[in-house]
Amino acid sequence: MVIQAFKSLYNLRKLTLNSCMLDVTLLEELKEALMDTESLLALNLYSNDINAEGAQLISQMLANKTNLKTLGLSNNIIGHGGARELAGSLKGLNNLQQLALESNLIGNIGLSSISNALMNNESLQELFLYNNDIDDEILPEFSRMLANKPRL
Secondary structure, eight states: OTGGGGOOTOOOEEETTTTTTOOOOHHHHHHHHHTOOOOOOHHHHOOSSOOHHHHHHHHHHHOOOOOOOOOEEOOSSOOHHHHHHHHHHHTTTTTTTEEEESOOOHHHHHHHHHHHHHHHHOOOOHHHHHSSSSOOGGGEEEHHHTTTTOOO
16 A cells, blocks of 8 residues: 555655565565656665565566666575566666665676676666675676776
8 A cells, every 4th residue: 555655756766665574566566656757766675585576576667767876675585586687677777876786695697697787887886796695706707897887
């Protein structure tokens, strides 16, 4: 019910729903409620146990959020499958300045997807990835992505 109230907020600029126990049903409602909101600049959904299915819904929600500057999904459980889902929408977020994905169990496979998605993003300034089961094997690919990030 509360999530449906967001549907009428066309000028919403920042939404923070941290530790709100957003299950797949609530994320589906949130996706529908925010689908037409193009003014969103910051979306923070920390600590909601969001899994790969939830990440897919978030990715769909981000489809027209070209002005988004901050995406915070830390302390969830999106895994490498969820990272792959998010990567599809990250390619279109050319104004994204901050991406927080720490403590999400994305591993090397997930980081590879994220790195490829962010390759052409020139606005990224902050990237949080710690505590994600990442090892040295992915570093060359990750380094190539970082090479064209003068603001990071």
